[in-house]
Amino acid sequence: MPATFFGRCLVRLLLLLLCTSLSGGNPADPAMTTQDSNQTQVNSVTKMSVTGHESSDAATQEFKPGNKLSVDLSEHVIVLPAGPFEKNISVASPTEVDLTCKLDENSNLKNPQVTWKKGSETISHTSKAPNSWTIKVTISESSHLGSYTCFLKAEKELSATFHLHVPPIDGREKPVIAYIGDTGVMVCKSEHHPRAWKWFMNNGTELVSIDKILPKDKYEILSRSASESRLEIHRLTVADSGEYWCEADFVLGPGKARFEVRVLSVAEPLKPFIAVVAEVAILVTLIGLYEVYSKKRKAKEGEKEFDQIEQLKSGDNVTEKDK
Numbered sequence: 001m002p003a004t005f006f007g008r009c010l011v012r013l014l015l016l017l018l019c020t021s022l023s024g025g026n027p028a029d030p031a032m033t034t035q036d037s038n039q040t041q042v043n044s045v046t047k048m049s050v051t052g053h054e055s056s057d058a059a060t061q062e063f064k065p066g067n068k069l070s071v072d073l074s075e076h077v078i079v080l081p082a083g084p085f086e087k088n089i090s091v092a093s094p095t096e097v098d099l100t101c102k103l104d105e106n107s108n109l110k111n112p113q114v115t116w117k118k119g120s121e122t123i124s125h126t127s128k129a130p131n132s133w134t135i136k137v138t139i140s141e142s143s144h145l146g147s148y149t150c151f152l153k154a155e156k157e158l159s160a161t162f163h164l165h166v167p168p169i170d171g172r173e174k175p176v177i178a179y180i181g182d183t184g185v186m187v188c189k190s191e192h193h194p195r196a197w198k199w200f201m202n203n204g205t206e207l208v209s210i211d212k213i214l215p216k217d218k219y220e221i222l223s224r225s226a227s228e229s230r231l232e233i234h235r236l237t238v239a240d241s242g243e244y245w246c247e248a249d250f251v252l253g254p255g256k257a258r259f260e261v262r263v264l265s266v267a268e269p270l271k272p273f274i275a276v277v278a279e280v281a282i283l284v285t286l287i288g289l290y291e292v293y294s295k296k297r298k299a300k301e302g303e304k305e306f307d308q309i310e311q312l313k314s315g316d317n318v319t320e321k322d323k
Contacts, residue, residue, distance in 0.1 A: 078160035090167040092192035093251045094140045101150035103131035112152040142253040167192045171257025184233040186259045194248035197229035202243035236263045
């Protein structure tokens, strides 16, 4: 019994020493190893995400472009012969554009000969799919804008044109009507953000910057956002009437919109009213004269009729006396 008890105690002591040796070395090591492993994975992802970036700030480099030019890619398709056969594409900044001419599934045009042209210059298509032909256009300057046309020739010929241009500017088609002393307001808008807005006035031969025509206290150029510009001309005079232009300066070139300003005097709106009053006065005068003339005519006719009756009566009296 004592030997058995002693044996059990020895076993427990050995187990206790074993557990102490396992946990006593450094109990935090397993947790630190896991953390180091996770940190290694994070560092690996960070290095992958910033590869090719110029900045050394990893947190910022994830959102900066790489060493080569970063451009947007847009795809535009015209289906033939369904149409429409023309498509306008607004381009505000350097970009890559895929232009595709595609035959409709029900088209009878088989194995056409396909040619792409920019103006009169022939260019080759970069990719071909069944009944589909695509060119990739890299637009980095204004000379790359223009009209790109695909020609499909077989038993008959089909064509489609893509017009690439800077974004249009929303102006005002109708004239701006204002009165002397008022403030004339012109607003230009764009769906894109130009680098700058400029305003001009046509002096009859050319467009001249607004600051060279009007004094500084005469006008204001305001902007609620980068996509909008507002020109206000104060204390308008008749000399301020004319043609005004706004220009949006995009990376690939300018976009323009035209305004026509007409400055009227205060009496100008009264002219139609005065004309109507004059017409009414003339009409009333004519009616009055006609009535006077009619009365005089009736009076003369009445007198003539009376004279005729009197003559008849006188004739009758003479006849009776003779009898």
